[in-house]
Amino acid sequence: MPVGTLANVKTVTPEQLKPTGAQMVLANTYHLHLQPGEDIVAAAGGLHQFMGWDGPMLTDSGGFQVFSLSEMRTISEQGVKFRSPKDGRQINITPEESIRIQNQLGADVIMAFDECPPYPASREAVVVATDRTYRWLKRCREAHNRQDQALFGIVQGGVYLDLRAQAAAALRDLDLPGYAIGGVSVGEPPELIEKIVRATTPLLPEHKPRYLMGVGTYREMAQAIAAGMDLFDCVIPTRLARHGSALVQGERWNLKNARFRKDFAPLDPTCPCYTCQNFSRAYLCHLIHAKELLAFTLLSIHNITELVRFTQRIRAAILSDRFVDEFGPWLSGKTPVDE
Amino acid sequence: MPVGTLANVKTVTPEQLKPTGAQMVLANTYHLHLQPGEDIVAAAGGLHQFMGWDGPMLTDSGGFQVFSLSEMRTISEQGVKFRSPKDGRQINITPEESIRIQNQLGADVIMAFDECPPYPASREAVVVATDRTYRWLKRCREAHNRQDQALFGIVQGGVYLDLRAQAAAALRDLDLPGYAIGGVSVGEPPELIEKIVRATTPLLPEHKPRYLMGVGTYREMAQAIAAGMDLFDCVIPTRLARHGSALVQGERWNLKNARFRKDFAPLDPTCPCYTCQNFSRAYLCHLIHAKELLAFTLLSIHNITELVRFTQRIRAAILSDRFVDEFGPWLSGKTPVDE
Numbered sequence: 001m002p003v004g005t006l007a008n009v010k011t012v013t014p015e016q017l018k019p020t021g022a023q024m025v026l027a028n029t030y031h032l033h034l035q036p037g038e039d040i041v042a043a044a045g046g047l048h049q050f051m052g053w054d055g056p057m058l059t060d061s062g063g064f065q066v067f068s069l070s071e072m073r074t075i076s077e078q079g080v081k082f083r084s085p086k087d088g089r090q091i092n093i094t095p096e097e098s099i100r101i102q103n104q105l106g107a108d109v110i111m112a113f114d115e116c117p118p119y120p121a122s123r124e125a126v127v128v129a130t131d132r133t134y135r136w137l138k139r140c141r142e143a144h145n146r147q148d149q150a151l152f153g154i155v156q157g158g159v160y161l162d163l164r165a166q167a168a169a170a171l172r173d174l175d176l177p178g179y180a181i182g183g184v185s186v187g188e189p190p191e192l193i194e195k196i197v198r199a200t201t202p203l204l205p206e207h208k209p210r211y212l213m214g215v216g217t218y219r220e221m222a223q224a225i226a227a228g229m230d231l232f233d234c235v236i237p238t239r240l241a242r243h244g245s246a247l248v249q250g251e252r253w254n255l256k257n258a259r260f261r262k263d264f265a266p267l268d269p270t271c272p273c274y275t276c277q278n279f280s281r282a283y284l285c286h287l288i289h290a291k292e293l294l295a296f297t298l299l300s301i302h303n304i305t306e307l308v309r310f311t312q313r314i315r316a317a318i319l320s321d322r323f324v325d326e327f328g329p330w331l332s333g334k335t336p337v338d339e
Numbered sequence: 340m341p342v343g344t345l346a347n348v349k350t351v352t353p354e355q356l357k358p359t360g361a362q363m364v365l366a367n368t369y370h371l372h373l374q375p376g377e378d379i380v381a382a383a384g385g386l387h388q389f390m391g392w393d394g395p396m397l398t399d400s401g402g403f404q405v406f407s408l409s410e411m412r413t414i415s416e417q418g419v420k421f422r423s424p425k426d427g428r429q430i431n432i433t434p435e436e437s438i439r440i441q442n443q444l445g446a447d448v449i450m451a452f453d454e455c456p457p458y459p460a461s462r463e464a465v466v467v468a469t470d471r472t473y474r475w476l477k478r479c480r481e482a483h484n485r486q487d488q489a490l491f492g493i494v495q496g497g498v499y500l501d502l503r504a505q506a507a508a509a510l511r512d513l514d515l516p517g518y519a520i521g522g523v524s525v526g527e528p529p530e531l532i533e534k535i536v537r538a539t540t541p542l543l544p545e546h547k548p549r550y551l552m553g554v555g556t557y558r559e560m561a562q563a564i565a566a567g568m569d570l571f572d573c574v575i576p577t578r579l580a581r582h583g584s585a586l587v588q589g590e591r592w593n594l595k596n597a598r599f600r601k602d603f604a605p606l607d608p609t610c611p612c613y614t615c616q617n618f619s620r621a622y623l624c625h626l627i628h629a630k631e632l633l634a635f636t637l638l639s640i641h642n643i644t645e646l647v648r649f650t651q652r653i654r655a656a657i658l659s660d661r662f663v664d665e666f667g668p669w670l671s672g673k674t675p676v677d678e
Contacts, residue, residue: 006625006626006629006631007622007625008626008631008633010631010632010633011632011633011636012633013355013613013633013636013637014617015613015617016352035625035628035629036600036621036624036625036628036629040600040601040621040625043601043603043621044603044619044621044622045603050619050621050622050625051618051622052617052618052622261375261379262379262382264382264383264384274352274354278353278354278391279391280383280389282375282379282382282383282389283346283383283389283390283391285375286345286346286374286375286379286389287345287347289374289375290345290374290375292345292347292349293349293350293632293635294347294349294350294351294352296632297350297352297636298352
């Protein structure tokens with residue numbers, strides 16, 4: 001899922017997003033609550049209508065962003081209080097409030113409001129957060145009132161595999177329409193992410209969508225898919241684009257580099273995206289040097305296409321029983337090329 | 340002609356530009372000479388290939404930009420010397436050099452290198468500039484060596500109508516493939532622009548394209564078309580977009596205005612553009628407040644479409660003999676709405 005934080009995938013129109021192959025878009029409840037506010041999105045007819053995306057959508061719960069505010073917020077059993085970084089007004093986000101906002105926003109999948117402990121965190125702190133996340137999930141289920149939105153639960157537990165297992169078992173009993181692993185990619189080393197995902201995914205129902213939150217490099221996705229994960233979201237393709245970088249066959253290229261000045265090949269001759277079909281590396285290099293915003297659009301289109309194609313290749317390999325053969329180097333941690 | 344200074348119409352892909360109805364794109368020789376350099380554009384196969392625009396293109400001569408450098412340049416009969424604002428290296432642009440660069444860039448229409456006097460300027464200074472522009476035009480014709488590029492001449496003469504008439508007569512004798520009026524919209528009052536255009540256009544051959552350089556508001560275009568002008572270029576639609584403004588039925592709207600926050604109508608319900616067909620004023624207002632670059636793309640698409648439609652309506656009115664009836668208020672200087 002490309003990330004459309006503020007009801008748009010940065011610099012890319014829905015019309016440009018469609019042919020990338022991306023099927024589902026994520027938007028951020030925290031950001032949309034601050035601006036323009038869920039009342040405006042609801043009055044527009046919901047997120048799909050507001051931003052012109054007729055495909056599936058998911059909103060996160062705001063939990064991750066709220067807990068990232070660190071100093072500026074106070075946590076209680078009730079929920080989280082903080083001051084808006086936009087205008088300083090006090091905001092309370094409780095499980096009920098998160099669901100109310102997400103009901104208003106109207107995505108197809110909504111997420112339970114969770115407490116996401118930082119890394120590193122003591123076992124005691126993670127136990128508190130994991131237990132609270134479970135109680136909050138049950139309040140979210142109570143508060144949720146739209147049949148056309150699927151509420152996913154989130155497994156927390158930090159780097160403590162037994163806490164993850166406990167949380168997964170408890171959630172499993174609630175028979176939710178989908179399950180997520182949250183609280184990874186918060187600063188821990190990549191090996192640890194893989195360990196958590198590999199241990200926790202099999203404990204979640206195989207016939208339900210399983211979603212690894214905030215993850216999306218080549219290697220992370222390959223490893224998570226090997227573990228059984230289905231859904232990912234990540235700002236990498238669009239953020240790299242705004243830094244002038246392209247994802248090309250497993251590598252990251254900085255298009256500002258002088259070696260691209262006279263390189264008239266497309267980024268990737270095998271890529272069907274609009275950018276590769278119409279523009280050269282030299283042109284992208286020029287746009288970046290000239291500080292032309294169009295570079296961000298063209299690189300975003302390519303980068304999203306590239307990561308979606310990567311998952312499409314994995315799907316094809318799985319279906320023909322060639323996954324481990326073809327993607328072995330990604331799975332073993334020995335990437336075939338620099339990432 | 341939308342302006343694509345650095346080989347792109349800012350924030351708009353060629354695919355998005357096509358349906359706006361814009362047929363021809365202008366690029367700036369001065370800017371492209373500084374970066375990426377005409378050698379790179381030529382090696383890419385020319386401007387069309389480099390930027391992915393398969394419609395007609397025009398390059399200016401660089402004269403206007405070079406003369407705008409004021410303090411930083413020295414003018415002689417030979418040409419203009421200045422230091423690159425990018426890297427400080429000394430650059431000489433002569434008529435021959437301007438044509439050599441434009442031959443390399445490969446647009447369909449190229450412009451003679453001219454001396455564009457500022458406003459205000461003494462009659463003596465304008466006489467010198469106008470005479471030199473004529474001598475430079477003849478050197479440009481000598482230097483020009485591509486049969487597939489049409490070289491247009493430029494009428495200078497400042498606000499002195501007799502000097503304009505003299506210049507027009509001299510150019511007419513050269514039987515060029517097209518003619519431009521330059522050196523307007525350089526700070527003089529609008530009435531004066533209209534006076535110059537009204538007096539000078541009829542002195543240029545009616546069966547050749549006549550191009551009013553750097554002009555493109557509703558009123559300026561209506562008045563210039565009434566005088567007989569055919570071609571215009573202007574940064575207004577894309578620059579306004581980057582300031583968060585939309586051109587709507589003759590008005591300029593600042594989409595940041597709070598009155599649009601809950602306005603779920605399209606910018607213009609009669610407009611066929613991608614933006615109006617898919618997004619609301621409220622959504623554009625949100626994107627601008629959230630500082631999302633996508634706003635620039637969506638507003639540029641609409642603004643270009645709007646100005647092209649304005650000229651299409653004028654064309655239809657002329658063909659059915661209703662031009663003065665329908666566009667009278669624009670022609671008289673009494674605009675029906677604020678511009």
